Amino acid sequence: MPLIEITLAEGREYARLRTLMHRIHEAVRDTLDVPDASVRVIVREVPPTHWSAGDVTLQERERD
Numbered sequence: 001m002p003l004i005e006i007t008l009a010e011g012r013e014y015a016r017l018r019t020l021m022h023r024i025h026e027a028v029r030d031t032l033d034v035p036d037a038s039v040r041v042i043v044r045e046v047p048p049t050h051w052s053a054g055d056v057t058l059q060e061r062e063r064d
């Protein structure tokens with residue numbers, strides 16, 4: 001049972017995330033040749049205040 005998790009910064013519209021989930025689902029199903037019902041896709045969204053790179057949060061980066 002494949003389970004794919006993707007972590008993104010919060011802020012994208014739901015329709016875009018849903019499209020991403022659908023495309024990931026199809027890619028995994030077709031590549032692994034497994035049934036639809038066996039594929040799990042989890043999207044995690046992290047607030048920009050809770051994600052840092054080089055000790056600069058995404059929120060701080062957007063402000064500067």
Ligand SMILES: O=C(O)C/C=C/C(=O)C(=O)O
Pocket residue numbers: 007008009010052053
């Ligand atoms: O685009 C996202 O959802 C997350 C972005 C992350 C970064 O820009 C980073 O980690 O530097």
